[in-house]
Amino acid sequence: MSPRLTALDALHRALGATMTDFAGWDMPLRYGSEREEHLAVRTKAGLFDLSHMGEITVSGPQAGELLDHALVGFISALGVLRARYTMICREDGGILDDLIVYRTADDEYMVVANASNAQVVLDALTERAAGFDAVVRDDRDAYALLAVQGPAANAILSSVTDADLPGLKYYALLPATVAGKQVWLARTGYTGEDGFEIFCTPADAEHLWHALTEAGAPHGLVPAGLSCRDTLRLEAGMPLYGHELDTSLTPFDAGLGRVVRFDKTTNGGDFVGREALEAAAAQAEAKAPRKLVGLVSEGKRVPRAEYAVVDAEGNPIGRITSGAPSPTLGKPIAIAYLDAAHAAPGTAVAVDVRGKHEPVEVVALPFYKRAR
Amino acid sequence: MSNPQNLQYSKEHEWLTAADADGVSTVGITEHAAGALGDIVYVDLPAVGDTVTAGETCGELESTKSVSDLYSPASGEVVAVNEDVVAEPAKVNSEAFTGGWLFKVKVTEAQADLMTADEYTAFTGS
Numbered sequence: 001m002s003p004r005l006t007a008l009d010a011l012h013r014a015l016g017a018t019m020t021d022f023a024g025w026d027m028p029l030r031y032g033s034e035r036e037e038h039l040a041v042r043t044k045a046g047l048f049d050l051s052h053m054g055e056i057t058v059s060g061p062q063a064g065e066l067l068d069h070a071l072v073g074f075i076s077a078l079g080v081l082r083a084r085y086t087m088i089c090r091e092d093g094g095i096l097d098d099l100i101v102y103r104t105a106d107d108e109y110m111v112v113a114n115a116s117n118a119q120v121v122l123d124a125l126t127e128r129a130a131g132f133d134a135v136v137r138d139d140r141d142a143y144a145l146l147a148v149q150g151p152a153a154n155a156i157l158s159s160v161t162d163a164d165l166p167g168l169k170y171y172a173l174l175p176a177t178v179a180g181k182q183v184w185l186a187r188t189g190y191t192g193e194d195g196f197e198i199f200c201t202p203a204d205a206e207h208l209w210h211a212l213t214e215a216g217a218p219h220g221l222v223p224a225g226l227s228c229r230d231t232l233r234l235e236a237g238m239p240l241y242g243h244e245l246d247t248s249l250t251p252f253d254a255g256l257g258r259v260v261r262f263d264k265t266t267n268g269g270d271f272v273g274r275e276a277l278e279a280a281a282a283q284a285e286a287k288a289p290r291k292l293v294g295l296v297s298e299g300k301r302v303p304r305a306e307y308a309v310v311d312a313e314g315n316p317i318g319r320i321t322s323g324a325p326s327p328t329l330g331k332p333i334a335i336a337y338l339d340a341a342h343a344a345p346g347t348a349v350a351v352d353v354r355g356k357h358e359p360v361e362v363v364a365l366p367f368y369k370r371a372r
Numbered sequence: 373m374s375n376p377q378n379l380q381y382s383k384e385h386e387w388l389t390a391a392d393a394d395g396v397s398t399v400g401i402t403e404h405a406a407g408a409l410g411d412i413v414y415v416d417l418p419a420v421g422d423t424v425t426a427g428e429t430c431g432e433l434e435s436t437k438s439v440s441d442l443y444s445p446a447s448g449e450v451v452a453v454n455e456d457v458v459a460e461p462a463k464v465n466s467e468a469f470t471g472g473w474l475f476k477v478k479v480t481e482a483q484a485d486l487m488t489a490d491e492y493t494a495f496t497g498s
Contacts, residue, residue: 018407033465034436035411227410227436300414302434324436325413354439 006051007144007202008209015223023115025052027226034227038327041191041232042368045150046224047212054118055143055199056125059108060134065266067101067109070128072251072273074261078103083171083188086259087251088121093276094247095254097121098239100188102173110139110184110199114241128272144205148212149195149232151370152219157196159215161185170194179211190229192236192368231324234333237294237366243305243321244292244335250277252284253337255292290318291343294367295334295351295360303334303351303360309342310350310357317342317349326367333367334360374493375402376469381492382427382483384443387469396451397479399444401433403468404496409435412461417442417453417475424450426483431474433464442474445483452476 003026006012012019017028028049030037040046058067064076073086083102087095097117102110113121118140125136148156158165163176163185173186184199200208213221230240239245244254251260260277262269283289295303302325309318323334334351342349345364350357379387385405389398406412414434424430424444431442453475457463464472487495 018410029437030410033411035462231436302413302439304439 004052006049007205008049008051011206011209012049017223017225020226022052022226025115027052028223030225030227031223034225034231035327037222037224038228038231040220040222041150041193041224041228042328043151044220044222045148045152045156045195045216046191046228047209047216047221048147048149048224048229049205049209050145050147050197051143051202051205052115053145054113054115054121055139055145056111056113056118056122057104057108057137057139058111058125058129058134059105059137060132061107062133063107063109066125066129066132066134066136067111068264068266069132069271070125071099071101072260072271072277073101074264075101075103075109076266077264080104080106081173083173083186085171087245087256088124089250089273089277090247091273091276093250093273093280095241095245095249095251096124096247098241098245102184102186104173104184117241142201143199144202146198146200146205146208146212147189147195148198148216148221149189149191149224150193150221152216152221153193153195156212156216156219156221157185160211179208179215181208183208190238191232192238192366193232193370230322231327234322234324234335235326235328235366235368237335237368239292239335240322250280252277252280252288253290253292257281257284288340290337291340292321292365293336293338293343293345294363294365295320295323295336295349296329296363296367297332297334297351297358297360299332299358301353301356301358302332303336303353303358308352309336309338309360310352311342312348312350314350314357320351328368335365338362375404375489377489379469379489380445380482380486381489381495382443382445382486383495384445385496386443386445388445388482388486391479395478396476397446397482398473398476399446400468400473401442401464402492402496406465406468406472409433409438409440411436412464415457415461415464415474417458418444418450420450420453422450424448424477426481434461444477445486446477446479447481448477448479450475451478
């Protein structure tokens with residue numbers, strides 16, 4: 001199957017991007033140095049094409065009730081024009097995907113799924129919609145998604161829109177006109193910085209990319225690829241599906257039990273996975289078998305996904321889920337699931353880097369938190 | 373990017389200079405390879421005095437995204453390694469054909485199927 005191309009494909013190629021297959025999409029991995037793109041987002045701003053993300057619109061009188069039933073969050077309690085980080089789980093509590101849900105109207109929500117899981121989420125929502133007066137619509141082809149992330153994002157956006165940016169809080173959205181185009185402008189992101197995600201029609205994507213590039217030039221905005229997006233989210237301690245999250249894990253395993261809202265009042269409080277998740281919550285409360293932690297190395301070797309974590313005697317005590325050289329810290333960092341006995345910050349452990357044990361220290365997540 | 377005419381190239385994307393008067397050749401990776409790897413963050417090289425074998429691994433290059441084996445394009449004894457790239461791995465990206473060289477080897481035998489610059493350019497399709 002040939003890869004899917006975003007509306008900005010020709011532009012990425014003209015910019016000399018290194019492209020990569022990501023969940024069936026041909027996406028820009030980096031335009032030049034991923035380290036420089038990373039640092040630009042931390043200190044100035046980066047412009048991303050995230051059109052591979054999967055938009056699903058849920059609308060109708062019972063759209064909120066449907067999402068309360070299908071997802072672990074209390075979605076109907078979300079205010080109009082607000083967003084929420086949430087998850088969709090199986091009946092056994094296993095995570096199918098992590099999501100951002102935007103309430104776009106009183107009776108309409110936009111669910112944004114990871115590209116790799118968009119079909120799974122669409123199928124699950126469609127199946128779970130049975131009996132609800134709500135419609136689930138595949139809007140993957142209806143939107144392109146651009147993101148401007150970094151401390152200069154606010155200044156850049158303010159030069160191309162009259163939207164009330166000071167009034168647009170983190171995890172909120174607005175219907176807005178940006179560079180003359182109608183978009184959904186959301187203050188969300190996956191970098192640990194202030195920033196915006198701009199949902200537009202594919203036809204408007206190129207115009208918006210050029211307008212944002214021009215507006216961003218005086219602020220040091222650079223095009224930024226998926227490679228730096230991964231190191232940015234890793235530093236910010238944000239999970240990535242397929243790494244920190246998968247169907248064998250519950251939100252409680254991942255230390256994200258807070259997204260599960262047992263206090264929902266809709267549908268009699270019931271939702272898909274409730275029973276299993278209550279058991280997972282009780283276990284996490286009593287004695288979590290393992291914990292998701294950060295690791296920092298003083299060495300140069302990079303702990304990478306699937307490498308084993310070992311104790312002083314070389315016994316396996318966990319596994320790495322993500323790892324990279326951290327451009328901000330200047331050291332290799334990783335996220336790992338560790339046996340609870342070794343998971344306290346400050347604990348000295350080691351990573352098996354192709355047979356060699358590299359010492360690392362357990363730290364609390366995130367590795368990086370922006371000054372506000 | 374253009375591949376210097378005075379070098380020979382391996383399918384594993386290493387380059388090799390013609391031997392000098394002492395029979396010593398310099399080894400590095402090509403700009404094409406460095407570009408494909410992305411920012412290189414760690415370089416593991418053979419030690420001076422090690423014997424390397426043509427076509428076999430003799431070190432590792434680690435980039436943001438991956439770890440790649442380094443293959444020697446020639447057999448012989450390692451007589452020098454580039455401490456600059458160990459200290460500053462990004463030099464392999466920025467000066468692949470010059471300051472980003474990796475090691476020098478007193479060649480007993482070069483890899484059999486090395487390519488000319490034009491052949492390598494055709495090989496990489498760039």
